Amino acid sequence: MVVSTVQAPGAPEAPQRPAERGGAVVGRSLRGPVTLLVLGLLAVLAFGLGSDAGATSRFGLSAPDDLVELPELALPTRATATLLAVAGVVLALLALRRALAGRPAARWSGPAYGLALVLSFLVWAVADEAVSLVNLLQGSLLLAVPLVFGAMGGVLCERAGVVNIAIEGQLLGGAFLSAVVATLLGTPYAGLVAAPVAGLAVAALLALFAIRYAVDQVIVGVVLNVLVTGVTSFLYGRLLSPEADTWNSPDTFQRIEVPVLGDIPLVGPILFDQSIIVYLMYATVVVIHVALFHSRWGLRVRAVGEHPKAADTVGIDVNRTRWRNVLLGGLVAGLGGAYFTLGAVGAFGKEMTAGQGFIALAALIFGRWSPLGALAAALLFGFANQLQSVLGILGTPIPSDLMLMAPYLATLFAVAGLVGKVRAPAADGVPYKP
Structure with a gap:
């Protein structure tokens, strides 16, 4: 039964329930800034006030062979870590103020907040030690390369409404085929061309079962x-391992320094003295971002992922x-697999991707299904991995496992909505039948 009430003219307005005033919405919007x-x-208590008052954190800003050598940066640990953590608190207060006013937080506030807290932790962790900032950031970038390719492949799939759990298989297939083809033909460039083919084959199976036969997309991805x-483990044991010289000894790509840009202090050695795979990663992110958000093709793809029925009615073949x-997406993810064999190890190893595809999937979610967001999340994961290695060499008391957990905890917070709204495309994972 529906009961309607009519308010008499001049009578005081009936008080609204919290839900009617948007109380639930306000509560959700406040949860992130409060967290x-x-x-x-x-962070202020642990990294700032909890550090040694007389300690100094030292950071090297140049590589040994740099054209321009910058002096070492020495910072007072307690003052610097406290200042950075307080900056994070100020940013959180600004976000809270905007939430109380019913306005969303500024786009730059989240990345700025994360950067402030990460730097605060880094200064605290390097107390009375010296770390090469160039090596730290360069290693972080390299560890993030396969994650970025995998996440970009996931963005392309999920923006169109198909969940891609098979990123791990696409990376592994790309690593396998690139090693074999590069060894047989004697050039890593042949392997670089072959790697996307392996990713394409896995993607074709995913599309066949998920789109054509409407099988549950998560199950299909796990099975793939x-x-x-x-398959790769079987072939490795029967073919690649016993006859490595014939099948599994590819050459790796050498670093190519970009003229002028490679000589820029600090930035040059990190970004512009890399292998061709890293430069392809830069181009891939830019092209996918522009295509998705600044082209008619991208508009159609996003329409298919958000509202396929509406897209169908305007003539788009969903x-x-x-x-x-x-x-x-399979082509892009397969290209990322080539990094393992042609950009890093120089040979295929059994299950060598070691779950990197699932980490790329986490980066995709943490990055809110955006190419630039996924890039930032992948770089964060690579930074955490590289930092735990560096701190382990320095002998700091911080457990390395704790460092590896940090990005995934951040992902869980993001998915739970504690650090902002995270929403997948509305039709993601839902088969479409015309």
Whole structure:
């Protein structure tokens, strides 16, 4: 039964319930800033006031062979860590103020907050030690390369409405085929061309079962990962391992320094003295971002991922668009697999991706299904991995496992909505039947 009430003219307005006033919405909007504020205050206590008052953190800003050598940066640990943590608190307070006013936080506030707290932790962790900032950031970038390619492949798929759990299999297949082809043909460039083909093959199976036969996309992705792992492990044991000289000894790409840009102090050695795979990563992120958000093609893809029925009514072939994006995503993810064999190790190893595809999926979610956001999340994961290695060499008392946990805890907070709203495309994972 529906009861309607009519308010008499001139009568006082009936009080609204909290839900009617948007109380639930306000509560959700306050949860993120309050969480960030609490974390910022804890950082002030732990990294700032909890550090040694007389300690100094030293950072090297140049590589040994740099054209321009910068002096070492020495910072008072307690003062610097406290200042950075307080900056994070201020940013959280600004976000809280905007939330109380019913306005969303500024886009730059989240990355600035994260950077402030990460730097505060870094200064605290390097107390009375010296770290080469160039090596730290360069290692972080290299560790993030396969994650970025995998996340970009996931962005292309999920923006069109197809969940891609098979990123792990696409990376592993790309690593396997790139090693074999590069060894047989004697050039790593041949392997670089072959790697996307392996990712394309896995993506074709994903599209066939997920789009054509409407099988649960998560299950299909898991099965494909197991399939690729089994096939590559079998071939590795029977072929690549016993006859490594014939099948599994590819050359690796050498670093190529970009003229002028490579000589820029600090930035040059990190960004512009890399292998061709890293430069391809830069181009891939830029092209996907521009294509998705600044082209008619991208508008159609996002329409298919958000509201396929509406897209269909205006003449967009939903399933054909999904097929194309899934195949394109497989090409990109497969290219990332080439980094393991042609950019880093120089040989294929059994299950060598070691779950990097799932980490790329976490970066995709943490980055809010955006190419630039996924790039930032992948770099964060790479930074955490590299930092735990550096701190382990320095002998700091921080457990390395704790460092590796940090990005995933941040991802859990993001998915739970504690650090802002995270929403997948509305039709993500939902099969479409015309």
